[in-house]
Amino acid sequence: MRKMIIAGNWKMNNTAAEARELITALKPLLKGAKAEVVVCPPFTALAEAKKLLRGSRIRLGAQNMHDMPSGAYTGEVSAPMLKEHNVSYVIIGHSERRQYFAETDASVNAKAKAALNAGLVPIICVGEDLDGREAGKTDSIVCNQVHLALAGLENDAVTKAVIAYEPIWAIGTGKTATAEEAERVCALIRKQIAKDHGRAVSNRVRILYGGSMNARNAKELKQMPNIDGGLIGGASLKPMDFSIVVND
Numbered sequence: 413m414r415k416m417i418i419a420g421n422w423k424m425n426n427t428a429a430e431a432r433e434l435i436t437a438l439k440p441l442l443k444g445a446k447a448e449v450v451v452c453p454p455f456t457a458l459a460e461a462k463k464l465l466r467g468s469r470i471r472l473g474a475q476n477m478h479d480m481p482s483g484a485y486t487g488e489v490s491a492p493m494l495k496e497h498n499v500s501y502v503i504i505g506h507s508e509r510r511q512y513f514a515e516t517d518a519s520v521n522a523k524a525k526a527a528l529n530a531g532l533v534p535i536i537c538v539g540e541d542l543d544g545r546e547a548g549k550t551d552s553i554v555c556n557q558v559h560l561a562l563a564g565l566e567n568d569a570v571t572k573a574v575i576a577y578e579p580i581w582a583i584g585t586g587k588t589a590t591a592e593e594a595e596r597v598c599a600l601i602r603k604q605i606a607k608d609h610g611r612a613v614s615n616r617v618r619i620l621y622g623g624s625m626n627a628r629n630a631k632e633l634k635q636m637p638n639i640d641g642g643l644i645g646g647a648s649l650k651p652m653d654f655s656i657v658v659n660d
C-alpha cells in the first residue's frame with residue numbers, strides 16, 4: 413500500500429557538469445525501477461538536473477529550503493524557487509543541518525509546513541546521536557523529534573510527509589543499524605504518528621531508513637515491514653551502487 417522511495421542525498425557534491433555525468437549514467441540503470449526514485453543535487457545543479465530528467469520517472473529533490481516564500485534572507489532558497497526547477501521533494505532537518513547550521517525542531521516544523529503548503533513532499537530527518545544512544549535515549553529523542561516536526565499539521569498533510577530515520581552515528585561511518593534495530597525504531601516512529609495524528613494517517617506515512625545504506629545491506633533493510641525505502645548519501649554518488657539499492 414505504501415510505495416517504496418529511494419532518495420539520493422548528494423550533499424555538497426557535484427557541480428552541474430558532474431551532475432550531468434551522474435544522471436546520464438543513472439538513467440538507463442533505473443529505467444525499470446519499481447520504487448519512486450529521487451535525486452537531491454545541490455541547488456546549483458538543479459537546473460541541469462531538471463533538463464536531463466525531462467521525460468524520466470526519476471524525481472528531483474532539494475536538500476533544504478527556507479520556510480518563507482521570499483524576502484530578505486540572504487543566501488536562502490524558497491519553495492517557489494525549487495518548484496520552478498521541477499523539484500517535488502525536499503530534505504528537511506538533516507542531522508548535518510541540525511548540527512552545523514543551527515536547524516532546530518521549530519525550524520524543521522516551519523519548513524515542513526511551508527513545503528507541504530507549497531506542494532513539496534518534505535523528507536523529514538530524525539535520529540539520535542551516539543551519546544543519546546549510549547544513554548538509552550534513542551526512543552525518546554526520536555519520538556520527540558517526530559512529534560515536534562509534525563506538530564500543528566493537518567492530517568491530510570501528514571499523510572504526504574516522509575520521515576527518514578537516520579541515526580547520526582550511522583551516517584557516513586559505514587556503520588549501519590541492524591535491520592532489526594532500524595525496523596524497531598521505524599515502527600516506533602509510526603506509533604508516535606498514530607498517537608499524534610491517528611492510525612489511518614500513520615499507516616500511510618512513508619518512513620525511510622538512512623545511514624550507510626548501500627548495495628550490500630539495502631535489500632534486508634527494505635524488506636522490513638515499517639521501512640518504506642532509504643535516504644542514501646555516499647552510495648547515491650555511485651551509479652551502480654545506487655541502482656542496486658533501488659532495484660535489489
Ligand code: PGA
Pocket residue numbers: 421578582583584585586622623624625643644645646647
Ligand atoms: P550515508 O548518508 O548514506 O552516506 O550514511 C545518509 C544521509 O546522510 O542521508
